[in-house]
Amino acid sequence: LSWEAVYRLQHGASLDLRDVPSVVGGDVEKRHGIVLAKSIPAKKYGIHTGEVLWQARSKCPGLIVVPPDYQLYMQCSNALIDLLGEYSPLIERYSVDECFVDITHSLGDKDPYILAKEISAKIKNTLGFTVNIGVSTNKLLAKMASELEKPDKVHTLYPHEIPEKMxxxxxxxxxxVGRSTAPKLYRLNIFSIGQLARTDPEFLTAHFKSFGKVLWRYANGIDDSPVNPFGTVAKGIGNSTTVPFDVETEKDAFLVLLSLVETASSRLRSARLLAQVVSVAIRKTDLTFYSHQRKLLTPTDNTEDLFKTAKSLFKELWDGSPLRHLGVAFSSLCNDQFCQVSIFEEERVYKKKALDSCIDAIRRHFGDTSVVRGSFINSGIPPLMGGVAEDFPSMRSIL
Incomplete structure (x- = not known):
């Protein structure tokens, strides 16, 4: 939201979105009604990231909603990473607006807090937006420190500060600790992080299985994972969309699925990955959600094969009710440099791979709509549909 606010101020806006209850959300008319980011004043109304816009507006009738500009956000994100690269080559991108930076070998004689303040000031003066920075000896504590007080702050959270600050x-x-875990902890009379840290790990394991030990470690600030500038392999790649109209026919549903598969499969090929599990998810107009998945005999990145499986899953899943949201996801990913294929399918597989590579190359050079399937012409459905999904792994896998 800070990026959106700064951009608007630079282009003549008189209102700073950071100073009023505001959110970056979807287009209500197109029914993309999810809160993607919120201002600090909006947070005071109990508005949460991920909740539907009508619910957020019921909490704050005067809420200002602005549509997302993904291209702007990626430009800001890349500019931030480039600037941080002046201080250390060890940068691990966690999300579009968060990253970890290992400054151990960049400090020299400087105090880490002083260097963090210098970085904060340079970002503000060079890029025009503010950031919160957390400083500590590991990624978990740095992440927790960055969340303490906002905006435009630098906080430390060293191990000896845990009892006082965390x-x-x-x-x-x-x-x-999300919305489902917190109530479970409350029922166990665990209300503070300190209480969780002092709880017997075996007791937590009995109630939360292996996640119980994770919670105990986090509450005690324990994390030994290094900053990984190369990232980690994505566990899955997916794409979904809330459709501006009720999908009531199989033909329209298949076109939406094809559009989603086109986008997600190109991302698979770009990442040099193959998928062995295909999942399809649908949400009806009454907001009930259903999903179905299938494991393929041979991993693939081919659009046609993935779409064929997605169609089959959809037929098994759909009962004919109007739909407002559809999604596809590919998981059980593996590297595409070696894959055993059937001797009866080998020639067909390589021909399809060559076709997909050719289409990807044309779209990279001439735009996403330079090559489209004839079935999308005059259909009113975009040939490449879905939001900008991030390939950043969840922090649970990082830590």
Missing amino acids: WPLSVKELFM
């Missing part, structure tokens, strides 16, 4: 916080503030 343990008094509500347990819901601990990373990985």
Whole structure:
């Protein structure tokens, strides 16, 4: 939201979105009604990232909603990463607006807090937006420190500061304690991070299985994962969309699925990955959600094969009710440099791979709509549909 606010101010806006209850959300008319980011004043109304816009507006009738500009956000994100690269080559991108930077070998004689303040000031003066920076000895504590007080702050959270700064916080503030985990902890009379840290790990394991030990480690600030500038292999690649109209026919549903598969399969090929599990998800107009998945005999990145499986899954899943949301996802990913194929399918597989590569190359050079399937012409459905999904792995896998 800070990026959106700064951009609008630079282009003549008189209102700073950061100073009023505002959110970056979807297009209500097109029914993309999800809160993607919120201002600090909006947070005070109890508005949460991920909730539907009508619910957010019921909490704050005067809420300002602006549509997302993904291209702007990626430009800001890349500019931020480039600037941080002046301080250290060890940068691990966590999300579009968060990253970890290992400055161990960049400090020299400087205090880490002083260097963090210098970085914060340079970002503000060079790029025009503010950031929160957390400084610590590991990624978990740095992440927790960055969330302490906003905006435009630098916080430390070293191990010896945990009892004073982290343990008094509500347990819901601990990373990985979400809306479903917090009530379970409350029922166990665990209300603060300090109480969780002092709880017997075996007791937590009995109630949360292996996740119980993760919670205990996080509450005690334990994390030994290094900053990985190369990232980690994505566990899955998916794409979904909320359609501007009710999908009531199989023909329209198949076109939406094809559009989603086109986008997601090109991302598979770009990442040099093959998928062995295909999942399809649908949401009806009453907001009920259903999903179905299938494991393929041979991993693939071919659009036609993935779409064929997605169609089959959809037929098994759909009962004819109007739909407002459809999604596809590919998982059980593996590297595309070696894959055993059937001797009866080998020639067909390589021909399809060559066709997909050719189409990808044309779209990279001449635009996404330079080559489209004839079935999309005059259909009113975009040939490449879906939001900008991030390939950043979840922090649980990083830590």
